Amino acid sequence: MPYRLDAQDGNHTDEALRASLEELLADNTLFSLATTGPGGAHINTAFFAHDGELNLYFVSERSTQHSRNTASDPRAAATVTRQPPEYGEHLQGVQLSGVVHEARDTETGASAALACYQGRFPTFAQDTATQQRFLTGEGSLALYGFRVESLTLLDEPRFGRRVYIKAAVVR
Numbered sequence: 001m002p003y004r005l006d007a008q009d010g011n012h013t014d015e016a017l018r019a020s021l022e023e024l025l026a027d028n029t030l031f032s033l034a035t036t037g038p039g040g041a042h043i044n045t046a047f048f049a050h051d052g053e054l055n056l057y058f059v060s061e062r063s064t065q066h067s068r069n070t071a072s073d074p075r076a077a078a079t080v081t082r083q084p085p086e087y088g089e090h091l092q093g094v095q096l097s098g099v100v101h102e103a104r105d106t107e108t109g110a111s112a113a114l115a116c117y118q119g120r121f122p123t124f125a126q127d128t129a130t131q132q133r134f135l136t137g138e139g140s141l142a143l144y145g146f147r148v149e150s151l152t153l154l155d156e157p158r159f160g161r162r163v164y165i166k167a168a169v170v171r
Contacts, residue, residue, distance in 0.1 A: 005167040037069035049120035056146040070100040
């Protein structure tokens with residue numbers, strides 16, 4: 001069953017919220033991911049793919065600060081924004097909160113995660129040996145999943161100026 005969005009305020013339907021969110025995710029390939037660790041807050045930018053359950057997938061080196069941070073504390077936040085046509089007008093974006101995990105076959109269905117990522121980026125990991133390294137968690141690169149638990153959506157063309165819609169993700 002696909003997810004639904006349970007808005008905290010207002011009379012915005014799940015269908016309208018999901019349409020806005022899914023259009024924003026489909027139209028953008030980069031997100032910014034914020035994590036925290038012993039050294040404090042850290043943010044990075046990564047290419048992402050998403051599935052019908054509102055999981056976002058990205059690839060990163062295990063040695064990076066954000067990878068080390070999520071290994072010890074999986075909580076994270078992310079943003080996806082659309083460049084506005086002019087300063088301060090027609091803003092569209094989403095702030096996401098959830099948890100990050102490394103996708104491996106034995107833990108979280110890496111095959112589905114890899115297929116999702118390759119669906120968006122067809123030239124990624126084309127050879128079988130590279131695919132196997134991602135599925136088994138070998139090597140310096142890892143495939144990660146970000147499971148969204150809540151969000152704040154801003155879509156001025158659809159919902160009005162400065163209307164910030166907070167919603168929980170229900171699965």
